[in-house]
Amino acid sequence: MTTSQQKSISILNTCPPFGQSNAKDSLDVALIMGTYEQHTHLFFQGDGVWQLVSNQAPETIQVKDFLKTFAAFEFYDLENIYICKKSLQERNLPEIFHIENVQVLDINDFAKKLTESDIILRF
């Protein structure tokens, strides 16, 4: 699918992956934006950083592991992925993620990048 226009869209993820459906709903929007060739940037902050943590076992709580789909971001041209360094530090999480090309930004750069887009959607 192609559209003549393009906008830059930031999707800010602030929820952990498996408690509510926000993360999955956000993923659906990100993939469709990618399909329509919009400049889409993904941001992970607060408890949203848990979405990038490796080796999770959602099947133990009967939840489908939709995080596997993150590996397909490249095919959807979703190549700008940013995570908040402060949020990682607050949770004592290492800078190790289950997908590649995640950029760890300090809070000022994170905020600056986020506000560069035409539209911000938050989940």
Added chain:
Amino acid sequence: MKKLAVIVTTPPSSHLTQTAFQLIHNTLSQNIELIGVFFYQSGVLNANQYLTIPNDEFPLQQKWQQLNKEHCIPFYLCSTAAEKHGLIKSDDPMSMDLILDEFIIAGLGELVELTLKADRVVQL
């Protein structure tokens, strides 16, 4: 006139949805063109025609319907989210329809179209 699109993600039981309605309602007198409202996540529940709101409470659903009719603002209902919330449009003419006529069933592609056309998008 500036074009605005709104995304409603909260259910009718949440007071946040009243705020969303109020925001939309107030734009109408502000020389802003509202090009559409996209109902996503639990926001799809606003389309359930069997909602019953007590008489002494804010008649949210009636207000949504008025807004749609009087100002010709298209309401898009995310089909996947609607199905997840049990709101299905049946092909069987004998079965009850759960979704109000004012809502157009749409895919997430419609959300992309709205974001493209709008000067500003507000998600509530």
